[in-house]
Amino acid sequence: MQIQGQARCGGRRSADRWSGAGTIFWGALGALLLAGWSLRADTLAALRQRGELRWGNDAEGGAPYIYHDPAQPERLMGFEVDFAGALAAKLGVKSEFVQHNWDLLLLGLADESKFDLVIAGIERTAENLGKVALSRPYFIFDQQLVARAGVTDVRSLADLKGRPVGVLSSSASHRLAEAAGASVKIYQDNVNYFSDLALGRLDAVLTDSPIAAENLRQQPELTAVGVPFAPGGYAVAVRPGDTNLLAAVNAAIATLIHDGTLQRIYTGHGLWNAAQQGLSGWTEASVTVPVRRRPAWSEWRTYLPLLLRAAGTTIWVTCGGMVVAVIWGLGLALLRLYGAAPVRWLAVAYIEVFRGTPLLLQIYFLYFGLAQQLGVKLSAGVAAVLALGLNYAANEAENYRAGIQAVPPGQSEAALALGMSRGLALRRIILPQGLRISLPSVTNDFIAMFKDSSIVSVIALVELTKEFQIRALDTGDYLGLGVMTAGIYLGLSYAASLGARWLERRLQRDRR
Amino acid sequence: MIVVEQLTKRFGARAVLRGVNLRQARGETVVCIGPSGGGKSTFLRCLNQLETPDGGRVTIGGVTVEGGRTEPRERQRQLRLRAGMVFQQFHLFLHLTALENVMEGPRHVLRQSRAEAEAGAREWLQKVGLAEHAAHFPEQLSGGQQQRVAIARALAMKPEVLLLDEPTSALDPELRAEVRVVLNQLAAEGRTMLLVTHDMQLARQIADRVLFLDGGVIVESGPPESLFASPEQARTREFLEQVR
Numbered sequence: 001m002q003i004q005g006q007a008r009c010g011g012r013r014s015a016d017r018w019s020g021a022g023t024i025f026w027g028a029l030g031a032l033l034l035a036g037w038s039l040r041a042d043t044l045a046a047l048r049q050r051g052e053l054r055w056g057n058d059a060e061g062g063a064p065y066i067y068h069d070p071a072q073p074e075r076l077m078g079f080e081v082d083f084a085g086a087l088a089a090k091l092g093v094k095s096e097f098v099q100h101n102w103d104l105l106l107l108g109l110a111d112e113s114k115f116d117l118v119i120a121g122i123e124r125t126a127e128n129l130g131k132v133a134l135s136r137p138y139f140i141f142d143q144q145l146v147a148r149a150g151v152t153d154v155r156s157l158a159d160l161k162g163r164p165v166g167v168l169s170s171s172a173s174h175r176l177a178e179a180a181g182a183s184v185k186i187y188q189d190n191v192n193y194f195s196d197l198a199l200g201r202l203d204a205v206l207t208d209s210p211i212a213a214e215n216l217r218q219q220p221e222l223t224a225v226g227v228p229f230a231p232g233g234y235a236v237a238v239r240p241g242d243t244n245l246l247a248a249v250n251a252a253i254a255t256l257i258h259d260g261t262l263q264r265i266y267t268g269h270g271l272w273n274a275a276q277q278g279l280s281g282w283t284e285a286s287v288t289v290p291v292r293r294r295p296a297w298s299e300w301r302t303y304l305p306l307l308l309r310a311a312g313t314t315i316w317v318t319c320g321g322m323v324v325a326v327i328w329g330l331g332l333a334l335l336r337l338y339g340a341a342p343v344r345w346l347a348v349a350y351i352e353v354f355r356g357t358p359l360l361l362q363i364y365f366l367y368f369g370l371a372q373q374l375g376v377k378l379s380a381g382v383a384a385v386l387a388l389g390l391n392y393a394a395n396e397a398e399n400y401r402a403g404i405q406a407v408p409p410g411q412s413e414a415a416l417a418l419g420m421s422r423g424l425a426l427r428r429i430i431l432p433q434g435l436r437i438s439l440p441s442v443t444n445d446f447i448a449m450f451k452d453s454s455i456v457s458v459i460a461l462v463e464l465t466k467e468f469q470i471r472a473l474d475t476g477d478y479l480g481l482g483v484m485t486a487g488i489y490l491g492l493s494y495a496a497s498l499g500a501r502w503l504e505r506r507l508q509r510d511r512r
Numbered sequence: 513m514i515v516v517e518q519l520t521k522r523f524g525a526r527a528v529l530r531g532v533n534l535r536q537a538r539g540e541t542v543v544c545i546g547p548s549g550g551g552k553s554t555f556l557r558c559l560n561q562l563e564t565p566d567g568g569r570v571t572i573g574g575v576t577v578e579g580g581r582t583e584p585r586e587r588q589r590q591l592r593l594r595a596g597m598v599f600q601q602f603h604l605f606l607h608l609t610a611l612e613n614v615m616e617g618p619r620h621v622l623r624q625s626r627a628e629a630e631a632g633a634r635e636w637l638q639k640v641g642l643a644e645h646a647a648h649f650p651e652q653l654s655g656g657q658q659q660r661v662a663i664a665r666a667l668a669m670k671p672e673v674l675l676l677d678e679p680t681s682a683l684d685p686e687l688r689a690e691v692r693v694v695l696n697q698l699a700a701e702g703r704t705m706l707l708v709t710h711d712m713q714l715a716r717q718i719a720d721r722v723l724f725l726d727g728g729v730i731v732e733s734g735p736p737e738s739l740f741a742s743p744e745q746a747r748t749r750e751f752l753e754q755v756r
């Protein structure tokens with residue numbers, strides 16, 4: 001099911017995806033649509049009439065699944081692109097790729113106007129069969145364990161009990177590694193865990209064999225460990241009830257297997273192996289009866305504690321980030337207001353750079369950039385707190401500056417006239433008043449940071465939004481889990497704003 | 513006590529002070545009057561370096577600063593320690609109570625102990641008649657009360673001279689009276705005060721000597737009785753007729 005290989009555009013992709021509240025909203029909307037499947041027309045008849053098969057996938061998935069030709073960026077390549085072409089040809093129509101955010105592909109099926117089916121490394125599992133209808137497998141993948149070359153104490157999954165293992169979120173690898181008792185680090189894509197493995201932050205990566213093969217070719221410092229295991233199949237996903245389309249797709253895949261088309265395609269991509277023999281042996285009888293998962297809503301006793309535990313991460317990352325922002329922001333404001341010219345320019349440059357570039361980019365820079373180029377290996381927690389803190393410090397500096405400049409000039413004249421040095425006047429007279437003026441803007445940012453902190457999940461920290469996504473993907477219950485998650489965020493913000501108001505009241509005692 | 517020699521100051525193309533001279537003895541109260549824009553406030557602000565003069569020399573209590581250059585901050589500070597300042601708009605520290613306002617300088621500039629600074633501050637508040645308002649913040653005080661706290665704040669630093677920049681101008685007539693009472697009392701005690709004002713009644717009451725400042729120079733000076741009754745210069749006469 002994992003297909004995001006070479007996330008060339010990892011940054012943009014994640015930025016789209018990680019506006020936490022947005023994800024929850026669209027997820028909940030999709031869940032509503034899924035719950036009310038009602039087909040207006042026979043998709044097979046419609047696509048034949050139209051003359052094209054519209055298939056959904058995410059072009060950022062990467063090699064060997066789907067990727068842009070480096071020589072001709074507008075041209076798509078990959079074994080799934082070729083498979084989709086062959087499938088469309090068998091159905092007697094043209095192949096038309098439709099770009100869709102990978103996470104939401106299955107939910108996107110609910111919208112008939114978008115695409116007819118999904119070809120995107122969707123695993124044929126009981127979970128997925130509970131959400132959509134799946135064809136017979138068109139590709140057999142295995143699980144492959146990857147470690148650093150020369151490491152001798154990692155021979156199988158059993159050796160990794162309690163040790164950090166990178167996996168793609170909500171994948172078969174994720175479940176297998178968790179079951180083996182590894183300390184699972186969850187990633188959004190199939191690139192960064194290889195980076196962290198090379199950097200020594202992980203002891204191993206568990207991933208699908210095509211992804212392992214592709215990356216091992218590029219990173220000689222990594223090596224495959226043991227033999228591939230736990231085979232599974234990628235299947236075409238169609239809307240439940242689209243029985244004509246499902247039958248036609250199954251028949252077409254059978255033909256492509258028996259006439260050797262698939263073998264030719266996979267060989268061309270260097271993916272054909274003995275495991276693919278299993279494709280032809282597959283029978284209708286092995287189809288599990290689709291069972292809808294029980295919605296998480298009724299199992300809130302199980303899921304609420306999981307979400308609350310993840311909220312703990314949200315809280316400490318936010319509080320830590322705010323401490324950094326409040327202190328460093330004050331330093332920046334003072335440098336900007338009172339520093340000598342070059343120092344002042346540096347402070348202005350810092351503020352503009354950190355305000356003017358995405359937080360996500362800054363997190364990647366701190367966590368991956370520093371480690372790869374300078375050998376500064378920050379832990380995910382430290383990198384998250386620093387990134388939030390350094391970014392928000394730029395905002396806080398401007399809040400402080402506004403507050404300090406709002407103190408009437410007579411205050412500082414009166415202080416100087418008393419014989420105070422400029423430093424003493426600043427410390428005793430200007431700052432106590434200026435900081436009080438900036439307090440509401442600063443506490444406002446603190447509340448906003450609770451929501452912004454969801455972005456740190458890109459460096460394998462499972463905070464509240466990430467936990468929600470994992471569980472929602474598992475259960476398909478975006479609505480129930482979304483309501484619980486939103487409730488927790490609301491509780492956090494409300495508690496923070498109560499605290500802020502208390503603090504403001506305490507400090508304003510003298511202003512009447 | 514105060515010696516001012518050929519003090520000049522320009523703001524851009526406008527010459528605000530064009531060679532002001534003054535010798536003021538210890539215990540003397542000098543009142544500076546004159547039309548708005550005549551340079552009175554600038555003169556006072558140059559004396560304690562809130563403005564940097566362009567030329568001339570100021571000596572207060574033995575500390576001399578030269579115009580036309582940026583004096584070392586410590587020299588400026590030494591001068592300011594000898595010259596307490598009272599502003600037209602009071603400028604009390606808004607985040608501190610009346611008592612804390614008066615304690616602030618002794619405690620953090622003169623580094624007195626908390627107990628010593630507090631005892632001194634209470635005495636000064638008592639003197640300006642505000643002992644019961646010690647715990648009030650500036651916003652809870654009337655303008656007259658705020659100005660009296662500001663006077664106490666300046667005096668608590670035991671300056672050799674007190675500079676007052678239109679201390680009654682921002683006040684309603686009935687509040688002016690309470691500030692005048694305090695200033696009269698200080699003058700009677702023989703404090704050295706240099707006061708800029710539009711308040712002719714106050715000038716008559718407390719001045720040992722009156723300066724008429726116009727066009728950036730001292731046009732005329734003399735004891736209040738004679739200067740108010742029979743000014744020598746036509747400009748002085750004109751001004752006094754207008755404000756009468």
